[in-house]
Amino acid sequence: MGEKTIRIPIGPQHPFLKEPAKFDFDISGEEIIGARMRIGYNHRGMEKACEERNYYQCLYLLERICGICSHSHTTCYVQAVEDILKLEVPKRGLYLRTLVCELERLHSHFLWLGVAAHEVGFDTLFMYVWRDREVVMEILEEISGNRVNYAINTIGGVRRDLTEEQRKKILGSLDLLKKRLDYYTHIGTHEPSFLARIQGVGKMSKERAIQMCAVGPFARASGLDVDVRRDDQYAAYGDLDFKVITSDQCDVLGRVIVRVLEIAESLKMIQQLLTKLPEGDIAVKKVPRRVPAGFSISRYEAPRGEDVHYVRSNGTEKPERVKVRAPTMANLEAATESIVGSFIADIPIAIASIDPCFSCTDRTAVVLNDKKKGMRITTWEELRRYGVDWYRKNKGIHF
Amino acid sequence: MKSAGSMIPELLDNIRKKPVTRLYPFEKVTVPEGFRGTPQLNSALCLGCQACVRDCTSEAIQILLKKPDPSAPPPAEGAKIPKKFYMVLYLDRCIHCARCAEVCPKDAITMDREFEVANFTRDALRLIQE
Ligand code: SF4
Ligand code: SF4
Numbered sequence: 001m002g003e004k005t006i007r008i009p010i011g012p013q014h015p016f017l018k019e020p021a022k023f024d025f026d027i028s029g030e031e032i033i034g035a036r037m038r039i040g041y042n043h044r045g046m047e048k049a050c051e052e053r054n055y056y057q058c059l060y061l062l063e064r065i066c067g068i069c070s071h072s073h074t075t076c077y078v079q080a081v082e083d084i085l086k087l088e089v090p091k092r093g094l095y096l097r098t099l100v101c102e103l104e105r106l107h108s109h110f111l112w113l114g115v116a117a118h119e120v121g122f123d124t125l126f127m128y129v130w131r132d133r134e135v136v137m138e139i140l141e142e143i144s145g146n147r148v149n150y151a152i153n154t155i156g157g158v159r160r161d162l163t164e165e166q167r168k169k170i171l172g173s174l175d176l177l178k179k180r181l182d183y184y185t186h187i188g189t190h191e192p193s194f195l196a197r198i199q200g201v202g203k204m205s206k207e208r209a210i211q212m213c214a215v216g217p218f219a220r221a222s223g224l225d226v227d228v229r230r231d232d233q234y235a236a237y238g239d240l241d242f243k244v245i246t247s248d249q250c251d252v253l254g255r256v257i258v259r260v261l262e263i264a265e266s267l268k269m270i271q272q273l274l275t276k277l278p279e280g281d282i283a284v285k286k287v288p289r290r291v292p293a294g295f296s297i298s299r300y301e302a303p304r305g306e307d308v309h310y311v312r313s314n315g316t317e318k319p320e321r322v323k324v325r326a327p328t329m330a331n332l333e334a335a336t337e338s339i340v341g342s343f344i345a346d347i348p349i350a351i352a353s354i355d356p357c358f359s360c361t362d363r364t365a366v367v368l369n370d371k372k373k374g375m376r377i378t379t380w381e382e383l384r385r386y387g388v389d390w391y392r393k394n395k396g397i398h399f
Numbered sequence: 400m401k402s403a404g405s406m407i408p409e410l411l412d413n414i415r416k417k418p419v420t421r422l423y424p425f426e427k428v429t430v431p432e433g434f435r436g437t438p439q440l441n442s443a444l445c446l447g448c449q450a451c452v453r454d455c456t457s458e459a460i461q462i463l464l465k466k467p468d469p470s471a472p473p474p475a476e477g478a479k480i481p482k483k484f485y486m487v488l489y490l491d492r493c494i495h496c497a498r499c500a501e502v503c504p505k506d507a508i509t510m511d512r513e514f515e516v517a518n519f520t521r522d523a524l525r526l527i528q529e
Contacts, residue, residue, distance in 0.1 A: 053456075060456040060496040124406060131419050138431075145435040145510075151496050159501065160433065183409070192403050 005033065008344070012041045016119075016348045019358035023336065023351070030343045037336040042362040050322040055081055055155060055291060058319060062309075063149050065324060066360040068111065071104045072302035073309070073324070073360075074153040079234060080298035080311040081155050081319075084291055090281040091236075093157030098236040099273045100144065100152050102266045106177070107136040108303035109259045109266075112355045113184060116256065119348040120197040125187060132180045135173050142166060157283025167274055174267055181267065185260045189253070198252040202350035204338040205250055212334035216305020216327050217262065218354045220246045221254035228301035239276065240269050252353045289317050302327050304355045326360035435495045436511040440486040440528040444507035447484040451499035451508060459492040460499060465529070490516055490524040 005026050012020040020041035026034035046065060050058045062077050063070045075097060082089060089097075110133035117125035137147050143166055144150035152158050188194065204214070209222035219226055227244040229237045245261040247254035291313040300307045305327030312321040335354040342350055378386075391397040421428060430436075438460075445462065452460050465483040486508075500508040518524050 054454065056454050056498060056502075057456045060494060060498060063496075064494070124410070128409070128413075134419070142431040142433070145431070145433045145497070146495070149494075149496070151435070154501075159497075187405055191405055 004028075010347065017351075017358075019356075021356075021358045023347075025339070025344070025347070027344060030345075032339055032342055032344065032347070035336045035339045037332055039332070039358060039362050040364060042359045043364050044359065044362070047322055047324060050319055052318070054289070054317040055319060058322060059153065059155070060149075060151060062322070062324070063151060065326065066357055067148055068108045068357065069104065069302045069304065069307070069326075069360070070149045071100050071152065072300055072307050073326075074151075075101060075235070076298045076300040076302075076307050076309040076324075077311065077322070078153050078155050079300065080296040080309050081291060081313075083296040083298065084294045084311065084313050085155070085288065087156045087284050087287065089157050089284060091278045092161075092280045093282045093284075094236045095273050095277050096158045096160075096162060096282060097153060098240075099162070099270060100140070100150055100158075101235065102269050102273070103136055103140055104150075105266045105303045106263055106270075107133055107140065108355070109263045110136065112259060112303075112352075113188065113256070115352055115355075116198075116252070116349060117194070119352045120194065122191075122194055122197075125184075125191075125194070129184060132177065135177060139170050139173060142169070154283055156287045157281070159283070161282050162277070167277065170270065171274055174271060178264075178267055181260065181263050185264075188256045188260050195253065197346075197349065198256060199249075201252045201342050201346045202255075202335075202338040202353050203251050203341060204334055206248075208337070209334060212337065213330050214305075214334040215330045216302070217255055217258045218305065218331050218334065220244070221258045222250045223248045226306075228299045228306050232299050234298075234300065236273065240272050242269050252349055255353045290315060291317075291319070304328060304357065305331060324360075326357065328354065328357045328361040332356065332361065430512050430514055432512075434510075434512045434514065435497045436513040437490060437495075437516060437526075438486075438488060438493065438497070438499050438508050439511050440488075441507050441509070442483060442485055442529050444505045445484045445486075446505055446507075447482060448504060450502045450504060454498050454502045456496050456498060457492040457494050459489045459494075461487040463487065485527060485529040488526045488528060490526055491521050 005028050008025050008027060009022065010025065011017050011022040022038040022041070024036045024038075025032050046061060049061060053061060059074055059077060063074045065073045110129055114126040114129040114133070117123070117129065140150060141147045143162060144152045144160060152160055204218070204222045206223040209219050209224050214222065214224065215226065223246055225244060225246050228234070229242070230244050242265045245258050245265060247257045249257060293313055293315045295310065295312040298309045298311070300309075307327055308325040310321070310323040311319055314320040331354040335351060335356070339347060339350045442465075447462055447464065449462055452462055462484050463486075465485050467480065495510070497510050500506075500510050516524070
């Protein structure tokens with residue numbers, strides 16, 4: 001080739017990024033031949049803050065990890081706490097929790113479809129999708145009291161019951177959403193100008209997706225059949241009949257297909273939840289404030305993929321450790337790699353295709369191999385050698 | 400798979416529709432019944448148990464003992480003076496989670512439906528509710 005490689009940095013502040021992150025792209029002509037990513041600009045110290053707060057305060061703090069998946073994080077967290085406390089959440093509580101989960105998925109996927117359309121310059125679709133997303137937002141506001149942070153979860157169930165009127169109203173809106181969705185599915189998969197921008201862009205093979213531990217719609221669009229809702233059932237998903245959508249497209253088009261078909265599945269699930277809604281309590285009446293020592297890991301299928309919370313308790317009112325692995329964390333590396341081979345013009349849509357949420361995912365970053373600070377990367381073998389030598393020298397243990 | 404022009408019927412359809420953008424603040428918007436606005440204290444019910452203070456997510460509440468009113472007639476011999484409490488609410492910290500209303504054993508706190516609470520100074524957001 002002999003062509004010169006140029007490096008273009010994008011971020012941490014850049015008009016196309018909604019949140020700070022840094023990407024370095026090596027380009028040859030218009031083609032991207034190498035990509036690297038760095039996070040660490042938006043660390044909020046929430047995990048640490050949880051150690052200073054009681055379990056209820058943590059609940060509302062963790063809700064604010066993400067503006068879109070707020071219910072995902074609280075559900076994941078309360079599931080872990082309920083597991084340590086061995087609480088049996090009433091059926092109705094679980095159904096209502098699942099209802100908000102699916103409504104959240106609807107609004108998140110609609111939002112993503114709009115953002116994806118906007119990133120490729122298809123603003124008409126963006127406006128239409130966001131207009132129709134308002135229907136879901138209004139339902140959420142009505143049943144929870146807020147559009148974004150629903151605060152409907154509590155340890156041992158949910159805080160608000162659904163009235164008969166609200167139930168009917170949601171069932172009534174489903175038809176409109178279904179109709180609109182059919183139309184968007186058609187546009188997303190048939191409109192030539194849209195297809196031209198998304199087909200073959202951001203390629204990620206199934207093998208690579210497995211190796212890089214991709215999750216959620218991003219992994220499913222590479223043909224990976226994973227979904228926590230089915231694989232490790234929680235809340236009311238065991239009672240529901242739904243399909244896990246996958247696609248073998250392995251590109252941005254595949255991610256559009258997976259998400260629009262998932263919206264259809266969510267609509268189906270909401271219908272089932274509302275028709276089967278059992279009577280009874282919505283939450284456990286008496287929840288102890290002190291949580292006995294123990295730990296739990298909870299998994300949850302957020303709209304962006306698998307969310308993991310680890311909670312360790314020590315018998316007090318405050319958790320000893322809360323650890324959050326947001327789905328974007330799992331997908332970022334893979335997304336960065338998927339851009340290689342595309343053009344510069346495809347960067348926005350390729351990154352947006354994982355539906356990234358940098359503040360949810362951010363943590364402190366340590367720069368390795370920094371000679372000035374004396375930091376370096378240690379390989380596994382070096383670390384093993386170090387361990388063996390250290391024990392020999394300090395403890396006299398020879399192997 | 401491709402079919403050009405699928406947007407056209409939708410575009411034509413929308414020509415006849417009114418814009419969905421609301422002209423807020425010139426046009427009032429309403430919030431639903433259960434909207435979580437500002438916490439309001441009914442001091443007649445408050446016991447001063449501090450449960451709301453303990454659980455408030457953002458340390459936005461103080462429940463303080465009211466000084467007895469000097470102009471009030473002295474209580475009858477042997478009668479207990481009921482303690483009165485008031486709340487200082489730092490609305491700039493409040494995240495409107497309604498945990499205080501949920502945890503109060505006397506239901507002394509309720510959430511109103513006010514959402515236009517922004518102000519120019521932090522002092523104005525320090526509310527004293529008696
Ligand atoms: S609504 Fe939440 S943040 Fe506001 S005062 Fe009550 S508990 Fe505190
Ligand atoms: S929880 Fe209720 S009764 Fe107790 S101090 Fe707060 S407002 Fe008063």
